[in-house]
Amino acid sequence: MSGFHASVITLYPEMFPGPLGVSLSGKALEDGLWRLETLFLRDFGRGRHRAVDDTPAGGGAGMVLRPDVVAEAVEAVSPEGDARPRLLLSPRGRPLTQARVRALADGPGAVLLCGRFEGVDQRAIEHCRLEEVSIGDYVLSGGELAAMVLIDAVVRLLPGVMGNPLSGAFESFETGLLEHDHYTRPRDFAGRAIPDILLSGDHAKIEAWRRENARALTGARRPDLLAGRRGHD
Ligand code: SAM
Secondary structure, eight states, X not given: OOOOEEEEEESOGGGSSGGGGSHHHHHHHHTTSSEEEEEEGGGGOBTTTTBOEEOOTTOOSSOEEOHHHHHHHHHHHSOTTOOSOEXXXXXXXXXXXXXXXXXXXXXXXXXXXXXXXXXXXXXXXHHTTOEEEESSSSOXXXXXXXXXXXXXXXXXXXXXXXXXXXXXXXXXXXXXXXXXXXXXXXXXXXXXXXXXXXXXXXXXXXXXXXXXXXXXXXXXXXXHHHHHTTTOO
């Protein structure tokens, strides 16, 4: 059994496993290739109403998750000595990349704190050494979907999850390029044919075509990736 163990701290545990419970990740969960645990943040709330948030110091809109509540939850699920990284899903975080996903997949798991409202008290972030991770330059209403995105990306890389272990190796971002175009049957569709070379059986030429196609696509859509790749080939 793989050691990948995801612990998600959330105000909405009922959202899990959600989409992670179907298809590749769902089957892998069932097969014990990874483990998912949710922790209900409100269980650590204060007072009769189990309050987890309070008004922002300095005023302003929205509410902020309390540091004492967050720290207790994080420490309950990830005591001293737990080697797993503690991640806070946050639009302020470092953008998630395939390289980071692969590093996480090679590790023991992750503790994922899902923010809500305006965010988390800064002292909890520092005290618990939470690493802020963003899934993109837009704002979601909560960290749960972001946590699912991260977990899904990791789980599909775990040994035994994908049918063909090579299918992950040449995908978008793995080589520093976006992936080449794909085609399948029928040979002609709506007046468009599959490029002849892909039907030629000449594997060297097919490889060269795919490399060139990927490079052109990446140049058109993500020149930033090409720039970061200079010197690779
Ligand atoms: N006030 C925050 C800001 O401007 O940075 C946004 C808070 S957002 C409404 C609530 C929660 O959703 C965040 O604490 C975070 O956990 C999650 N979230 C929103 N956008 C995200 C993103 N792009 N990546 C990861 N998590 C995100």
